Amino acid sequence: MQDFQRHTLSIIVADEPGELSRIVGLFSARGFNIETISVGESLDPRWSRVTIVTRGDERTIQQIVKQCERLARVREVQDVTTRPHIEREMALITVSAKAGDERQEVLSLVSVFRAKVVDISHTQLIVEASGNKEKVDTFIELLRPIGVTDITRTGHIAINRLSARAEANAA
Amino acid sequence: MIAQRKIENRVATLTAPAEMPTGAKMLIQALVHEGVDRIFGYPGGAVLHIYDELWRARDRITHYLVRHEQGAVHMAEGYARATGRVGVVLVTSGPGATNAVTGIANAYMDSTPIVVITGQVPKHLIGTDAFQEVDTVGITRPCVKHNYLVREARDLPAIVREAFHLARSGRPGPVVIDIPKDVSAARSNYSRLDHVSFPFSTPLSRVDDDLAREAVRQIVNAKRPVLYVGGGIVNSGAVDSLLSFAELLRLPVTPTLMGLGGFPSSHPLCLGMLGMHGTYAANMAVAESDLLVALGVRFDDRVTGKLATFAPHARVIHVDIDPANIGKNVTPTLALTGDVRQVLDQFLSLVQSQSKERLASWWDQIRQWQLSQPLRFSGSQNQIKPQTVIRELHRLTNGEALVTTDVGQHQMWVAQFYPFRRPRQLITSGGLGTMGFGLPAAIGAQLALPNQLVVAVVGDGGFQMTNQELATAVQYDLPVKVLIMNNGYLGMVRQWQEMFYDRTYSEVDISVAPDFVKLAEAYGVAGFRVERPAELREVMEAALKHKGVAVVDVVVEKEENVFPIVPAGADARAMITQA
Numbered sequence: 001m002q003d004f005q006r007h008t009l010s011i012i013v014a015d016e017p018g019e020l021s022r023i024v025g026l027f028s029a030r031g032f033n034i035e036t037i038s039v040g041e042s043l044d045p046r047w048s049r050v051t052i053v054t055r056g057d058e059r060t061i062q063q064i065v066k067q068c069e070r071l072a073r074v075r076e077v078q079d080v081t082t083r084p085h086i087e088r089e090m091a092l093i094t095v096s097a098k099a100g101d102e103r104q105e106v107l108s109l110v111s112v113f114r115a116k117v118v119d120i121s122h123t124q125l126i127v128e129a130s131g132n133k134e135k136v137d138t139f140i141e142l143l144r145p146i147g148v149t150d151i152t153r154t155g156h157i158a159i160n161r162l163s164a165r166a167e168a169n170a171a
Numbered sequence: 172m173i174a175q176r177k178i179e180n181r182v183a184t185l186t187a188p189a190e191m192p193t194g195a196k197m198l199i200q201a202l203v204h205e206g207v208d209r210i211f212g213y214p215g216g217a218v219l220h221i222y223d224e225l226w227r228a229r230d231r232i233t234h235y236l237v238r239h240e241q242g243a244v245h246m247a248e249g250y251a252r253a254t255g256r257v258g259v260v261l262v263t264s265g266p267g268a269t270n271a272v273t274g275i276a277n278a279y280m281d282s283t284p285i286v287v288i289t290g291q292v293p294k295h296l297i298g299t300d301a302f303q304e305v306d307t308v309g310i311t312r313p314c315v316k317h318n319y320l321v322r323e324a325r326d327l328p329a330i331v332r333e334a335f336h337l338a339r340s341g342r343p344g345p346v347v348i349d350i351p352k353d354v355s356a357a358r359s360n361y362s363r364l365d366h367v368s369f370p371f372s373t374p375l376s377r378v379d380d381d382l383a384r385e386a387v388r389q390i391v392n393a394k395r396p397v398l399y400v401g402g403g404i405v406n407s408g409a410v411d412s413l414l415s416f417a418e419l420l421r422l423p424v425t426p427t428l429m430g431l432g433g434f435p436s437s438h439p440l441c442l443g444m445l446g447m448h449g450t451y452a453a454n455m456a457v458a459e460s461d462l463l464v465a466l467g468v469r470f471d472d473r474v475t476g477k478l479a480t481f482a483p484h485a486r487v488i489h490v491d492i493d494p495a496n497i498g499k500n501v502t503p504t505l506a507l508t509g510d511v512r513q514v515l516d517q518f519l520s521l522v523q524s525q526s527k528e529r530l531a532s533w534w535d536q537i538r539q540w541q542l543s544q545p546l547r548f549s550g551s552q553n554q555i556k557p558q559t560v561i562r563e564l565h566r567l568t569n570g571e572a573l574v575t576t577d578v579g580q581h582q583m584w585v586a587q588f589y590p591f592r593r594p595r596q597l598i599t600s601g602g603l604g605t606m607g608f609g610l611p612a613a614i615g616a617q618l619a620l621p622n623q624l625v626v627a628v629v630g631d632g633g634f635q636m637t638n639q640e641l642a643t644a645v646q647y648d649l650p651v652k653v654l655i656m657n658n659g660y661l662g663m664v665r666q667w668q669e670m671f672y673d674r675t676y677s678e679v680d681i682s683v684a685p686d687f688v689k690l691a692e693a694y695g696v697a698g699f700r701v702e703r704p705a706e707l708r709e710v711m712e713a714a715l716k717h718k719g720v721a722v723v724d725v726v727v728e729k730e731e732n733v734f735p736i737v738p739a740g741a742d743a744r745a746m747i748t749q750a
Contacts, residue, residue, distance in 0.1 A: 025312055025313055072316065
């Protein structure tokens with residue numbers, strides 16, 4: 001096995017029906033695995049930004065990028081991982097914690113991770129956490145012994161740092 | 172929601188008076204505007220509006236009614252590959268579309284420009300499992316350059332315009348336009364869109380001069396260079412540039428199956444095809460080469476065999492119009508993304524002719540390989556050798572026939588024993604390997620080139636997959652000749668079973684077949700049969716001279732094998748040259 005690095009691809013695609021499935025189909029047809037995917041409007045609402053996290057060796061990633069670029073409605077594909085970048089993900093985590101020590105423990109973790117409690121009942125809380133993958137993973141791991149009953153994660157969004165973009169523009 | 176829809180409908184009727192054209196009419200106008208004068212198709216419920224308009228426009232567009240939708244697509248491919256123009260297909264929804272998929276995938280693999288128009292159920296029925304509904308856009312998505320589900324009639328002109336642009340630009344390929352029945356009925360404004368821009372396409376830029384200069388430097392300094400040339404040469408019209416470049420530097424040339432005819436096969440610089448059934452000299456030259464110049468090729472596994480040992484000593488310069496082809500299978504030392512003709516012309520502007528002595532020892536070596544292991548086969552007194560049939564075809568047609576094939580043994584014998592001299596002279600199913608391609612492709616080519624002798628060389632297996640198109644050939648008076656290499660077997664599969672599966676002939680006997688002469692006669696065309704070597708020439712000559720469609724059933728030796736063969740996934744040096 002070669003070195004399988006995690007790569008975050010940022011794809012600008014026309015906001016038209018079916019375009020997302022074209023991109024996803026490309027991955028599955030060639031046996032490329034998608035770890036996370038998120039889609040949203042970009043600066044120009046006629047174009048969506050798709051952020052896909054995938055794993056592969058250099059050749060596989062290059063092949064994915066080129067295949068995506070070949071799609072008629074894709075304007076731009078960037079492997080943001082190749083330059084300094086910021087990655088964020090959000091998670092909504094349901095934790096079972098009764099009033100008392102358990103709940104206090106959750107609240108102190110929430111504070112350490114700068115998360116937020118967004119819903120609460122007598123027996124459960126929903127907390128919202130955001131950050132890079134490692135931070136969200138760690139937060140969930142620490143909550144797990146207390147009793148995590150549900151998780152929903154957005155998948156990554158990413159953008160190159162301003163310094164990296166200035167560099168790219170100069171080049 | 173329902174109330175809103177009612178209002179929209181009323182607005183639509185108010186702004187679409189009866190004199191405005193229907194979607195169907197706009198489609199026809201847009202096609203005429205693209206220069207389309209021929210369509211291959213098969214009607215059905217979802218395309219009735221379009222067929223109604225097509226009938227009215229029959230003085231401008233001739234429709235060719237096929238007998239199966241797969242045949243329509245292969246005919247469009249044959250037409251496109253014979254001329255370089257975009258082939259057009261019209262089929263109905265559901266089974267019409269699914270029957271067309273094989274042809275669409277074939278065109279995708281072989282980079283053939285076609286536009287396939289499919290009917291779809293009315294918009295309000297989409298997703299309801301309606302009669303003859305399939306998700307055509309979904310089914311064809313992995314095997315098209317692009318596809319469209321048309322939602323509004325007013326979008327049709329721009330979509331047709333872009334579809335044709337996409338089909339023929341860059342690396343050509345198929346585009347599908349799926350039109351719901353209500354869209355072809357709806358009335359809207361037609362605008363000609365002469366100046367429509369393509370906001371999504373980026374024009375291909377010229378290869379950087381420094382990169383071209385470096386490539387030329389490497390080529391001029393190489394001691395054992397080989398030009399490995401493919402379908403890109405044909406598609407980009409680079410044949411003359413390639414010939415000049417190869418002659419100027421006396422470079423050995425080996426074409427792929429798709430590249431045959433892109434360089435004259437009988438030219439002294441031509442080593443013959445490379446790959447699984449390529450010549451010994453071509454494969455050895457690649458194996459020993461120190462510089463492989465790959466022009467308009469994609470390093471297909473049938474060419475490379477085992478990738479790790481392909482051209483092990485060579486630096487690789489890869490020129491291709493499709494960036495995704497570069498670095499896909501083989502990482503080049505120099506990558507030039509661009510139109511191969513433009514790149515070759517750049518090369519030509521940068522080189523001077525070389526001394527004849529420069530590659531002398533390399534050519535000595537190549538000549539030795541050619542002499543030691545030429546293409547050969549053992550003769551027979553009582554059985555017709557399939558290779559002889561192809562040689563005879565070459566002789567009787569003065570090497571001028573346009574030949575189409577299916578896939579399999581007969582295809583490889585054509586590639587080996589019919590020296591093609593010009594591009595677009597061989598139309599074969601390369602990438603997908605589609606049985607049944609040959610006859611319909613020949614019909615499409617014949618239509619494009621009415622004065623050209625067109626011969627479909629097919630196997631007895633493949634012929635039976637699309638032989639119903641004989642009726643189409645008869646209906647439109649397209650005098651193709653069909654040469655059936657009849658061995659009663661699925662020959663290539665049998666050969667692999669013989670060589671790699673201990674002669675276990677599992678399900679390859681197709682000797683229960685119709686009498687092909689009677690079948691031809693049933694279609695009202697001339698049928699010939701030849702079983703003895705002594706009669707081969709005479710019968711073939713009579714068939715080729717026949718004015719109309721002719722079918723020749725050539726009963727050949729049953730267990731002949733294609734040699735050389737490099738076993739799948741093996742090193743080229745593991746080539747088996749003789750039984």
